[in-house]
Every structure is written in C-alpha cells, then in structure tokens.
Amino acid sequence: MLLIYCPYCEVERPETEFHNGGEAHIARPADPSKTSDEEWAEFLYMRSNVKGIAVERWRHIHGCGRFFNVVRDTVSDKILKVYKVDDPMPDLEALAKEAGR
Amino acid sequence: MSDLLANDVITPDAGETPLLSLPDVSILKAAPMTRLSLRLRKAAIPAAGEAFGANLPVTPLGAEISAKRAALWMGPDEWTLLAPEDELQAVFDGIEAKLDGQPHSLTDISHRSEALIVSGPKASWLLNTGIFVDFSLEKFPVGTVTRTIFHKSPVMIWRTGEDTFVVEAWVSFMDYVAGILVESAQELAAA
Numbered sequence A: 001m002l003l004i005y006c007p008y009c010e011v012e013r014p015e016t017e018f019h020n021g022g023e024a025h026i027a028r029p030a031d032p033s034k035t036s037d038e039e040w041a042e043f044l045y046m047r048s049n050v051k052g053i054a055v056e057r058w059r060h061i062h063g064c065g066r067f068f069n070v071v072r073d074t075v076s077d078k079i080l081k082v083y084k085v086d087d088p089m090p091d092l093e094a095l096a097k098e099a100g101r
Numbered sequence B: 001m002s003d004l005l006a007n008d009v010i011t012p013d014a015g016e017t018p019l020l021s022l023p024d025v026s027i028l029k030a031a032p033m034t035r036l037s038l039r040l041r042k043a044a045i046p047a048a049g050e051a052f053g054a055n056l057p058v059t060p061l062g063a064e065i066s067a068k069r070a071a072l073w074m075g076p077d078e079w080t081l082l083a084p085e086d087e088l089q090a091v092f093d094g095i096e097a098k099l100d101g102q103p104h105s106l107t108d109i110s111h112r113s114e115a116l117i118v119s120g121p122k123a124s125w126l127l128n129t130g131i132f133v134d135f136s137l138e139k140f141p142v143g144t145v146t147r148t149i150f151h152k153s154p155v156m157i158w159r160t161g162e163d164t165f166v167v168e169a170w171v172s173f174m175d176y177v178a179g180i181l182v183e184s185a186q187e188l189a190a191a
C-alpha cells in the first residue's frame, strides 16, 4: 500500500483514504463550442500514460476531501513530490535526477 | 464514570447500556447532539467562530472547545460544529444571522451520524485493529480530529483524552463499526 502525504492535512496517510483522479494539469478548453471534435477528444481521452515520472491528481476523499497533485514514478511507485492544486508543476527533470532515474 | 466523559458536548447516552465494558477498554454510545457542517472562505472564519461560541480551528486536524461547543477542522474550508441537542435552532440561527451576506453553507447533519466513546488504556489498540493511523501521542496528540477509514466504513476520530476517543460513523454504518469493535475487543477478554 502507498503512503501518501496530504498537503492540506499535513500528514501521511494510507492509500485507502485516497482516490486517484487521473493525470494532472489537463486544462479544459476555455470555449468548448469553438473546439473541433478532434481537439475535444484529445482533451477528454488522450493521456500521456508515461512509464516513469507521472503527474497525477489525487483526492483525500476519506480525509479533508481535497484534490492535490502528486509526482509519482510509475515504475517504482515512489512518490517524488506532493503539492497543492494552485501550485505550478515542479521541474520533473530535476525530480527524476534526484530520484536517480 | 466521570473520567469517561469526553467533554460537555460528548456525553454517554444515559439510556444505553455500555456496548463493551472490559478492564482495559469500554465502548459507550454517546447521547444525541447538534451537528452542523459549515463551509466558508477565510474572511468569514472569525465571524463564524464568534457567532458559534468557539473559534474555528485553522490548524489541520485541530479542534477548539469552549463551554458546550466544539468546532472540528475537517478540511481547509470545512468544519463540523457540535453543540447540545436542544440548542440546534439557536446555534443555527445565530450563525446564519452573523454570516448574512457572506458566502457560506451551513447544514444540519445532526442525524447523519452517531458517536461512540471508546475509552481505556487499550482504546488506541482497539481502533488500530481497523484503522491505519499512528495513534501515538506524539503523532496524534489529545485534541486531534480526523476523518479516516475503519475497515470499510468512513469514520471520524477525535481524541478527547489520552485514552479517550470519539468515533463517529454514519447511522447506517454504525452497527458495522460498533459490531467489529466489540468483536475485536474479545481478543483482550481472551488474553
């Protein structure tokens, strides 16, 4: 089981308290009526699905209820960084180097 | 039995026999109480605390208690407010009046959950049979409150004393939570 640090509760908790919310930093098109079907499908369905450093949303559903972002190595399952939803995406290359990948 | 009293908001239900009474841990049903869910933005926190009669804690997992009032941190913009059962309308109206014009959500959830008082030197041991949280006093000091999972049921745990915990679960899950707690405690009786 993963132990995940919630940046709002400021504690590490077991994975069972959380829910994975898919890839992070996917921006909804500002004006959906102006996007083509292809662009809309791209937004709805296409994800990077990386083997390695992934940026994900997680929700502390059985805690504070908040969404936040997690940088996780999908190979080792190691969590490299946790940050609040308003914070910018961290430098993934630097995180990967730190983790020795 | 006064040492089992959690505080003046959470009191054992006088009409109920204890669910469990062992030398090292006991489980009592708490009497019904007023429970309100309050959600609002930072700017309204002081006014809401003033109207309620206890400050809204802003420290994660924190609780603030005053006479017959408890404000429990549930999230950065969410609190559970506890008060005696017969003060529901007065507390509700008082907060609504004070927050008039400020965006907020105040909901009566008094009947959504029930509370147990789990008390005794083996109380944290018993909770840990179904909860993956470190209940050592360093990591979970007196006054800490959190939502978590007990086996498969969402629960709220509030440590009101070194050996006393309030365990809240939704009404329809309470038989499950109380049942498993009592059953797990049989291990202590057997030892």
Ligand SMILES: [Zn+2]
Pocket (backbone or CB within 6 Å): A006, A007, A008, A009, A010, A060, A063, A064, A065, A066
């Ligand atoms: Zn949280």
